[in-house]
Amino acid sequence: MSRxxxxxxxxxxxxxxxxxVAASQDKPKVSEEQNVTDLTGLTRKAQSGNVNAEYExxxxxxxxxxxxRDYVQAAKWYTAAAAxxxxxxxxxxxxxxxxxxxxxQDYRKAVELYRAAAEQGQATAANNLATMYDRGRGVAKSLRxxxxxxxxxxxxxxxxxxxxxxxxxFTGAGVRRDYQLAEQWFRAxxxxxxxxxxxxxxxxxxxxTxxxQDYSEAAKWTRRAAERGYPLxxxxxxxxxxxxxxVALDYVAAYMWYTLGAVGGDHRAVExxxxxxxxxxxxxxxxxxxxxxxxxxxxxxQTSEDLETEASAVAFVK
Numbered sequence: 001m002s003r004x005x006x007x008x009x010x011x012x013x014x015x016x017x018x019x020x021v022a023a024s025q026d027k028p029k030v031s032e033e034q035n036v037t038d039l040t041g042l043t044r045k046a047q048s049g050n051v052n053a054e055y056e057x058x059x060x061x062x063x064x065x066x067x068x069r070d071y072v073q074a075a076k077w078y079t080a081a082a083a084x085x086x087x088x089x090x091x092x093x094x095x096x097x098x099x100x101x102x103x104x105q106d107y108r109k110a111v112e113l114y115r116a117a118a119e120q121g122q123a124t125a126a127n128n129l130a131t132m133y134d135r136g137r138g139v140a141k142s143l144r145x146x147x148x149x150x151x152x153x154x155x156x157x158x159x160x161x162x163x164x165x166x167x168x169x170f171t172g173a174g175v176r177r178d179y180q181l182a183e184q185w186f187r188a189x190x191x192x193x194x195x196x197x198x199x200x201x202x203x204x205x206x207x208x209t210x211x212x213q214d215y216s217e218a219a220k221w222t223r224r225a226a227e228r229g230y231p232l233x234x235x236x237x238x239x240x241x242x243x244x245x246x247v248a249l250d251y252v253a254a255y256m257w258y259t260l261g262a263v264g265g266d267h268r269a270v271e272x273x274x275x276x277x278x279x280x281x282x283x284x285x286x287x288x289x290x291x292x293x294x295x296x297x298x299x300x301x302q303t304s305e306d307l308e309t310e311a312s313a314v315a316f317v318k
Contacts, residue, residue, distance in 0.1 A: 130161070193228070235266045258273045263296065
C-alpha cells in the first residue's frame, strides 16, 4: 500500500496569472473582414489616446488575436494604457516585466505596477504582489507583507489568492497554523474551480486534517480537479480507484487516471502504473489505455498563456 503524505513534504504558494479578459470569450464570432475593420478602428482609437482601445490593442498583440502575436507591441500599448491608470493594463504590464516578455525583465517595475493595480482593487494583482514579497523579487523578502496581500487578494475573491492564503494557514508559515481557516479558503477557491485548491481540499478530507475523514468527499474534489486536467489530481484519483476508497475499486479506471497523470508529468503516476499493471490482465491494461486515449482526445488541455501555475499541491501517493 502506498504511504500517505505531502508531495515534497509541504504545501507551497501558488502563482497564477489570470488577466481580466473573460469577457472576450463571450464576444460573438465575426468574419475575418469584420475583424480587420474592427482592428483598423481600434488602432485609430488607440492612437488617439482612448485608454480602453490602448488596452484592447495590447491584449490582441499579446494573445495574437486578429493579428500576429507581438509582445513588444503589446507592451507598448499596455504602457500607454497603464500611464492613464488603467488597472488591467498595469497588471498585464507588470506580468510582462516579471517574465521579461516584450520588455527587459525588471522585478522592481513589476512590483510597482502590481501595487498600482492592487491599490485600485485588482485582486489578482494583489496575489502577484504577495508572491513578489514571498520570494523577495523586486522588494525585500517579507512574509508579513506577503500575507497581507494574500489576504487582500483572497478577500476580493481571487481563487489563487484564496488558495495561497489557505496554504499559509495550513503550513503555519508566518501565522498560527489554523486548519479551519485553511479549509475555509481552500473551499472558497475550490468552489470557484481552481484545481489545485480542489485537490488540496480533497487531501484534507482524505487524511482527516481539520475536517472529519471522508473518502467520498476526497474523491469528489479530486475528481473535479482531475477532470480539469490537473495531473496531481489525476494520479490521486487513480489511487482512490486502485484502493477502492471513496469509489468502487476499479483497476481499469485507476490505470486510465494514472496514465493521464503520467502524460501530465506526475512521476508518481509512472511508478503506480508499473505496480498496478502487475495486478491486471492484458485485456484490462488495454482497456485502461484505450480509455485514457479517448479522454485525452476529448479533453481540452489548458495551454493558454493566460494561465501559468506554479504549484506543489498536497498529494496522496508518495
